[in-house]
Structure formats: C-alpha cells, structure tokens
Amino acid sequence: MKQPKSIDKATGTLAVLLPGLGAVATTTIAGVFLARRGIATPVGSLTQLATIRLGKRTEGRSPRIKDFLPLAGLDQIAFGGWDVFPDDAAAAAAHAGVLDAPHLEAVNAELQRIHPMKAVFYPDYVRRLHGPHVKTGADKAEMVEQLRADIRGFIRENKAARAVAVWCGSTEIFLSPGSVHQDVAAFEQGLQRSDPGISNSQMYAWACIKEGVPFANGAPNLTVDFPAAEELARIHHVPIAGKDFKTGQTLMKTVIAPALRSRMLGISGWFSTNILGNRDGEILDDPASFRSKEVSKLGALERLLAPHLHPELYGKLYHKVRIEYYPPRGDAKEGWDNIDLFGWLGYPMQIKINFLCRDSILAAPIVLDLALLLDLAARAGLEGTQEWLSFYFKSPMTAPSVYPEHDLFIQSMKLKNTMRWMMGEEVISHLGREYHG
Numbered sequence: 160m161k162q163p164k165s166i167d168k169a170t171g172t173l174a175v176l177l178p179g180l181g182a183v184a185t186t187t188i189a190g191v192f193l194a195r196r197g198i199a200t201p202v203g204s205l206t207q208l209a210t211i212r213l214g215k216r217t218e219g220r221s222p223r224i225k226d227f228l229p230l231a232g233l234d235q236i237a238f239g240g241w242d243v244f245p246d247d248a249a250a251a252a253a254h255a256g257v258l259d260a261p262h263l264e265a266v267n268a269e270l271q272r273i274h275p276m277k278a279v280f281y282p283d284y285v286r287r288l289h290g291p292h293v294k295t296g297a298d299k300a301e302m303v304e305q306l307r308a309d310i311r312g313f314i315r316e317n318k319a320a321r322a323v324a325v326w327c328g329s330t331e332i333f334l335s336p337g338s339v340h341q342d343v344a345a346f347e348q349g350l351q352r353s354d355p356g357i358s359n360s361q362m363y364a365w366a367c368i369k370e371g372v373p374f375a376n377g378a379p380n381l382t383v384d385f386p387a388a389e390e391l392a393r394i395h396h397v398p399i400a401g402k403d404f405k406t407g408q409t410l411m412k413t414v415i416a417p418a419l420r421s422r423m424l425g426i427s428g429w430f431s432t433n434i435l436g437n438r439d440g441e442i443l444d445d446p447a448s449f450r451s452k453e454v455s456k457l458g459a460l461e462r463l464l465a466p467h468l469h470p471e472l473y474g475k476l477y478h479k480v481r482i483e484y485y486p487p488r489g490d491a492k493e494g495w496d497n498i499d500l501f502g503w504l505g506y507p508m509q510i511k512i513n514f515l516c517r518d519s520i521l522a523a524p525i526v527l528d529l530a531l532l533l534d535l536a537a538r539a540g541l542e543g544t545q546e547w548l549s550f551y552f553k554s555p556m557t558a559p560s561v562y563p564e565h566d567l568f569i570q571s572m573k574l575k576n577t578m579r580w581m582m583g584e585e586v587i588s589h590l591g592r593e594y595h596g
C-alpha cells in the first residue's frame with residue numbers, strides 16, 4: 160500500500176452517525192459531551208489519552224496521539240443516528256441506565272436535541288425487538304435510498320464537512336455470505352428483490368459507503384465483511400472496519416492466551432460465561448442472535464493458540480462460551496473464565512478470571528476512537544478494509560488471503576506502526592541493536 164502523500168486537515172464539522180441509539184451509542188455521546196465541557200475524562204480512549212513513541216528510545220519523543228495525528232477534535236463532532244424507538248438521546252440514555260444522574264443531568268439539554276431518524280428494520284433479523292419508529296418502502300433498494308437521503312440531510316443540516324458511521328445497533332441473527340454478497344452487481348440486484356440474505360445492518364453499510372461515509376461495525380453480524388462491500392468501498396474510496404467491539408471477556412482472552420502460548424504452556428479447557436441484563440443481553444437470549452456472538456467469541460482463541468501448529472498443547476482444547484440474560488445486573492456485566500492449563504510434564508493448573516465490568520463504559524471509547532480514526536483514514540486516502548484497527552475488534556476484518564491477528568499486543572503494535580507510517584515516521588521493529596554499539 161502506498162504511503163499517504165499528505166493528509167487533509169480536519170477542518171469543519173465531523174458528522175458521527177450511529178445506527179442504533181441504545182446503551183453504547185448514548186454512553187459514547189454523553190461521554191463526549193462531558194469530556195468537551197471538562198466534566199469527565201475520556202478514559203479508555205487512545206485518541207484522547209494515549210501517547211506514541213517516535214524515533215529511538217534515546218530521543219524522548221512521546222507525544223499524545225491527538226497531538227501527533229491530525230484528528231478531528233471532540234468539539235467538532237455532531238452526533239446523529241437511527242433507532243426503531245423515537246426516544247431522544249436523553250431518554251434513551253436514561254432508559255439504558257448506564258450513567259448516573261449527575262452525568263445525565265449535566266448534558267441533558269444537549270442529549271435532548273438528538274432525535275433518531277427512522278430505522279430500516281425488517282424484524283426477521285432481530286427477533287426480540289419491536290419498535291414503531293421505522294421506515295416503509297417497497298423493497299430493500301428503496302430503503303437504502305431513504306438512508307442515503309437521511310445521510311445527505313444530516314450533513315446538510317449540520318453543515319458538516321465529512322461523516323463517519325459506527326454500527327451500534329442490536330446483534331442480528333447469524334448469516335453466512337451467500338451469492339448475493341459476492342459482488343456489487345449481485346448485491347444491487349438482491350436489494351431490488353429484497354433478498355433475505357440482506358440484513359438491516361447491511362443496508363446501512365451499503366448506504367454509507369455509497370455516500371462516501373466510512374463505516375465500522377461494532378456488532379458480530381454480517382454487515383460489511385463480504386466481497387461486495389469491499390468492492391463497493393474500493394469503488395467509492397471508503398475505509399471500512401469490523402467487527403464486534405472487543406470490550407470485556409475477549410479483551411482478557413486476547414491478553415492471557417498469547418501469554419500462555421508464548422511460554423508454551425498447554426490448555427485443555429477454557430470455559431467462559433457471562434451474566435448480562437441490558438437490552439443487548441435480552442437480544443442475545445435469542446439463539447439466532449447468540450449464534451452470531453458465539454461465533455465471534457469462539458474464533459479468537461482458536462486463532463490465537465493455533466492448535467494445528469501445537470497439537471500437543473492445544474489439540475484437545477475444549478472451549479465453551481455462554482451468555483446468560485439476567486436483568487438485575489443491567490449493563491454491569493459479570494464475566495467468569497475458568498482456564499484449565501498444564502505445564503512441565505503435563506502437570507495441571509487453573510486460572511480464574513472474574514471481571515466485573517461495565518459493557519457500555521468499555522465500548523464507548525472504542526466507538527469514539529473508531530469514528531476519529533476512520534475519518535483520519537479517509538482523509539489519508541486509505542480505502543477498503545482497515546486491518547490496523549483490529550485492536551478494537553473481536554473478529555477483525557482482514558484481507559481475504561490472511562488470517563486475523565487477535566493478540567492484543569500485536570494489534571497495538573500494528574495500530575501504532577500504521578499511525579507512524581501514515582505520518583512519515585519510522586516504523587518501530589523493537590529490534591534495538593542500535594543501542595549496543
């Protein structure tokens with residue numbers, strides 16, 4: 160890939176469009192408003208807080224990423240979105256129950272000004288969801304056109320210079336790519352005959368790409384990870400990324416598993432279970448939606464441990480993932496992992512992880528970073544799948560010829576090296592011979 164010659168400045172307003180104004184989206188929006196006013200710190204966001212080392216270790220150059228990259232500032236963002244419920248962002252945030260009253264009250268007026276646009280919603284793809292705020296149209300092609308008109312209208316009304324989108328909608332049923340997903344012409348024909356292989360989220364992605372709006376998928380469904388979407392993204396020079404935000408349990412998995420593998424410690428079993436009581440948990444209670452999440456969660460460990468290369472260590476691994484809907488916990492998810500591992504001469508040991516996390520608190524900084532980094536990617540002339548953003552995803556999208564990197568530390572290195580490369584700085588290999596004469 161060619162290094163960007165120059166990156167356009169982030170002037171003007173950036174429209175950040177979030178299909179699905181639920182817990183994650185409203186926590187993101189409220190957090191940005193609070194950070195903007197200096198009331199709260201955007202903890203967890205690399206674009207706002209992280210530093211990046213440049214040059215040799217002797218140079219002492221470690222600027223903040225936001226001072227190194229020409230990113231849009233938080234005060235340049237205008238948020239918009241779609242939902243099947245007409246509630247404004249203040250009401251939706253209150254319903255989600257993630258943020259405490261003082262935080263909500265501080266930004267209530269700003270949140271109230273965000274009204275979701277009517278959703279494209281065919282209920283077959285999310286069976287446990289029923290909402291009245293939906294578009295009508297003769298076929299899926301017409302739905303895409305309505306979404307495109309929404310995007311243009313939002314950009315016009317907000318006098319935005321550019322837009323990006325991050326799917327924060329509910330998890331849809333498991334779909335495998337079919338013939339309709341193979342190229343642009345097949346997908347366009349599929350839209351006209353309302354092909355059942357084309358889900359709601361795919362229509363949003365299609366509309367965004369056609370409008371030149373970079374698109375990231377935060378859920379595990381088939382949305383933008385198929386050949387036709389890649390082809391369309393290349394035609395319109397749009398960066399795309401996915402899928403499924405890497406937040407709690409999988410974040411831990413992609414730290415622990417590489418550690419055990421790098422020490423050649425064996426694993427015979429890994430049992431992961433969660434209790435979760437928000438709307439996402441309710442939707443994942445439907446086996447068809449759970450299947451999308453299960454495939455996304457299971458894949459990481461298989462790739463990380465490479466049992467085909469180490470059959471004596473991981474060939475018999477039993478991996479199980481459960482999610483239990485348990486309303487009393489709301490958004491405060493609890494995850495348990497039991498890892499049965501073995502060491503020297505096969506002697507068994509165990510690790511237990513009990514992560515009392517907050518789902519949307521972990522996801523919100525990811526949404527913000529993806530929005531700002533995809534906007535940067537577009538201004539740098541990058542198009543198609545942005546593998547360097549793997550860091551943020553449970554099931555990273557890659558080029559078709561390669562397997563995804565799941566190891567968080569490889570992903571972090573890839574992310575930062577791509578930032579250095581984009582800005583014409585030296586890529587850091589960590590070889591370090593130069594310090595030893």
Ligand SMILES: NC(=O)c1ccc[n+]([C@@H]2O[C@H](COP(=O)([O-])OP(=O)(O)OC[C@H]3O[C@@H](n4cnc5c(N)ncnc54)[C@H](O)[C@@H]3O)[C@@H](O)[C@H]2O)c1
Nearest residue numbers: 179181182183242278328329330359378404406438439518
């Ligand atoms: N929070 C996390 O840690 C995390 C991690 C990984 C992935 N995710 C994914 O992020 C997504 C959002 O999670 P959440 O907790 O905010 O869920 P949520 O249920 O609170 O919000 C989802 C919203 O999407 C809306 N929606 C569904 N289909 C839509 C459509 N076709 N058009 C417009 N709106 C639509 C729903 O009405 C709802 O308001 C889920 O798919 C979830 O699996 C979350």
